[in-house]
Amino acid sequence: MLALLTILFSCKEPYNNTSRAIPSDSAGGDTAPVDSGGGGGADTAIQDEGCQPEQALITSACGSCHGQTALGGLDLRSLDALSGTESKQVPGMLLLSPGDRDASYLWHKLKGTHSDVGGSGQPMPPSGTLPDEDLSLLGDWINDGASCAPQPEVETVYDPNDLDQGELFTCDGAPSSSQARIRRLDAEEWRSTIGAKAGSPAASNPLGAPSSARFSTYQADVGMDPSTLGLYLDVAHYAGGSWTDVYPEPAYARQHQPQTDRELRCMFRDAAPSDDCIETYLRTFLEGGAYFRPPTDAELDRLTVFAKDALTTEAREGWERQETLSHITTAAWLSVGALFVAELGEGSPDGDGRVRLTDWEHARLISNLISDRAAGSQGVFRWGLGPYGSYTEPVEGAMPDLQAAAADGSIRDPAVARALLRQYAAGVDPERADTFLDWGDNRRNLARAEEWTASRIDRVFQEWFDVEGF
Numbered sequence: 001m002l003a004l005l006t007i008l009f010s011c012k013e014p015y016n017n018t019s020r021a022i023p024s025d026s027a028g029g030d031t032a033p034v035d036s037g038g039g040g041g042a043d044t045a046i047q048d049e050g051c052q053p054e055q056a057l058i059t060s061a062c063g064s065c066h067g068q069t070a071l072g073g074l075d076l077r078s079l080d081a082l083s084g085t086e087s088k089q090v091p092g093m094l095l096l097s098p099g100d101r102d103a104s105y106l107w108h109k110l111k112g113t114h115s116d117v118g119g120s121g122q123p124m125p126p127s128g129t130l131p132d133e134d135l136s137l138l139g140d141w142i143n144d145g146a147s148c149a150p151q152p153e154v155e156t157v158y159d160p161n162d163l164d165q166g167e168l169f170t171c172d173g174a175p176s177s178s179q180a181r182i183r184r185l186d187a188e189e190w191r192s193t194i195g196a197k198a199g200s201p202a203a204s205n206p207l208g209a210p211s212s213a214r215f216s217t218y219q220a221d222v223g224m225d226p227s228t229l230g231l232y233l234d235v236a237h238y239a240g241g242s243w244t245d246v247y248p249e250p251a252y253a254r255q256h257q258p259q260t261d262r263e264l265r266c267m268f269r270d271a272a273p274s275d276d277c278i279e280t281y282l283r284t285f286l287e288g289g290a291y292f293r294p295p296t297d298a299e300l301d302r303l304t305v306f307a308k309d310a311l312t313t314e315a316r317e318g319w320e321r322q323e324t325l326s327h328i329t330t331a332a333w334l335s336v337g338a339l340f341v342a343e344l345g346e347g348s349p350d351g352d353g354r355v356r357l358t359d360w361e362h363a364r365l366i367s368n369l370i371s372d373r374a375a376g377s378q379g380v381f382r383w384g385l386g387p388y389g390s391y392t393e394p395v396e397g398a399m400p401d402l403q404a405a406a407a408d409g410s411i412r413d414p415a416v417a418r419a420l421l422r423q424y425a426a427g428v429d430p431e432r433a434d435t436f437l438d439w440g441d442n443r444r445n446l447a448r449a450e451e452w453t454a455s456r457i458d459r460v461f462q463e464w465f466d467v468e469g470f
Contacts, residue, residue, distance in 0.1 A: 051148040054141045055079050057134055061125045080148035082106065090118045101142040111135060181343045182336075184222045188372050190339075192455065193292075194239045195378040195391075202238040206231035215463045217456070224339065239338075240329020242378060243289050244322045268321060278307055285329065288397065290338040292374040293360035293406070299337055306331050341368060363406035366417060367399055370425045370454040375399040375406070385433055392433040399424050426453040 058076050059067070066076040076082075082096040087105040097103035108114040110130055112123035123129060130138075185193065187208040196202035206228045209218050224232070245268060267273050267281040282303050286295040295303075307328045314324040332338055341364055345355035357365065367375040379393030388394050397403065402420050405411040411420075430450040461467040 050150045051079055051141065051146075054138055055148070057130075057137065061130060061134075078148075079146070083146055087119075089114075089120060093117065096142065096146055098146040099143060101139045104142055104146075107139060107142060110138065180345065183341050183343075183368075184219045184224070185339055185341065186217055186219050188216065188455075188459070189374075190239075192372040192380075193374045193377045194333075195242065195380050196238060197380050197382070200238070202235050205235045217459060217463075236330045236333050237326050239333040240285070240289060240326065242381075243285050243329050244325040267325070272315075273311065278304060278311075282307060282328075286332060286337075288376060289329070289378070290332045290335075292364070292376040292397075292403075295337070299335070303328070303332055303335075359406045359409055359411050362411050362417070363402050366411075366421055367402060367424070368456070370421065370456050371398065372455040372459070373398045376403040379433075387431050388433070424454060425457060426451070428452070 055078075058079060062076050065071040066074045068075075068077070079096070083098055085095045087093045087095050090105055093105050094103060095106050101107040105114065105117065105119060108117050108119060109124050112129050114121070114123065129135075185207055187203075187205050190205055190207050191198070191200070191203045194202060209216050210222060213219075263277065263280045264284060266277040270277065273281070279300070283295060283300060286299065286303065287293065291299070310324050310327045313319065314321070319327075343357060343361050343365060345357045345361065347355060349355050363375055367373070373379075373393075376397040376399070377393075378397055379388065379391040381391050383390050385392065394400060399420075402411075402424065405416055405420060410416045428450050429452060432450075432452045
């Protein structure tokens with residue numbers, strides 16, 4: 001604010017700082033500063049920044065007589081110079097007594113009560129008493145110290161964690177909350193979440209931010225128009241690639257090898273998978289390869305109908321099973337649950353009408369803050385890479401502790417959420433693979449510092465702060 005005021009006032013014609021004179025006694029009126037000469041008749045008194053509204057009011061009401069002409073020796077062009085000056089009409093009373101308007105003769109003269117304190121003559125201005133709001137402005141200013149010095153800018157330091165949450169979500173005295181949001185994945189986020197390399201065909205997807213957006217993560221009010229959909233269909237089949245055959249096996253399969261042998265591989269091998277086999281495969285895929293949360297019954301039912309139709313077509317048309325599963329996984333990645341991240345909440349509103357985020361929404365929100373990869377998603381594969389069996393993420397998927405906290409409900413504990421945010425935001429790890437593989441499959445990038453930050457934090461520095469090669 002101070003900087004803004006400086007700019008605004010610098011655009012006005014400056015006053016001559018040498019023209020202010022010391023108040024002098026003059027017969028027939030109260031004492032006030034007068035032009036000491038050398039101004040050539042120009043209005044050279046200083047307009048002090050700290051009392052601009054009050055000075056403007058006095059200048060407008062009284063300046064025609066008590067400005068440059070200083071009728072009766074009273075010059076009101078600088079209120080600052082009046083402070084502490086004695087009135088000649090009422091000996092012993094100050095024209096302007098800082099902190100006490102009732103002890104200020106100027107106040108009584110303007111209010112029309114000057115005779116009550118021993119003054120004489122008519123009230124000022126002659127055109128009539130000032131409006132109540134103008135008198136209140138001047139009176140409050142005098143009581144506050146009648147200072148024309150610029151007010152220092154006060155820096156308030158506080159811990160955001162100490163904010164009163166009730167006050168934080170109150171607007172104009174009424175309870176409020178943030179808007180519910182549905183946000184589409186951006187291009188980098190989609191590529192990373194499906195476990196594709198930066199140089200893969202999946203990286204050339206059309207899910208980038210609109211050309212009108214300044215930053216790549218800006219996806220507000222972005223949907224799926226026909227042109228974007230047409231381009232997306234060319235690459236959408238990459239999203240479920242590791243779930244279309246037992247090799248390369250999906251991260252979930254690597255994590256649950258016994259389950260894979262008994263329940264998942266039937267979808268790859270059986271000519272006519274059972275209903276239980278289809279449901280287990282689809283539920284496991286949606287949670288571990290598309291939604292990264294348990295699917296709703298409606299979501300699972302819709303994909304089950306689609307999968308059974310695809311298997312029927314396979315038998316009729318002679319499709320390969322991998323082709324059928326690609327058809328199914330691509331359909332899942334065309335759904336709202338996969339392409340759009342929701343922060344809608346559920347359950348009954350509280351007393352203030354607010355609905356709490358679900359545990360899975362909470363976890364996804366935390367991962368969105370720091371990473372381009374959803375919690376629980378499979379990492380990027382390259383043979384012989386890193387500590388996780390050639391993957392950039394452990395078998396549980398990205399940020400497994402965050403996923404586990406959503407599953408057991410501990411994410412609701414603020415201390416847990418805070419610790420997870422810090423755990424996955426940055427750290428020191430010379431073995432961290434995705435810090436170089438996410439940005440390009442280049443061996444030269446192995447020569448890097450051991451400190452790392454999560455990918456979306458990288459993007460913040462690169463795009464918002466223009467830090468090249470962060």
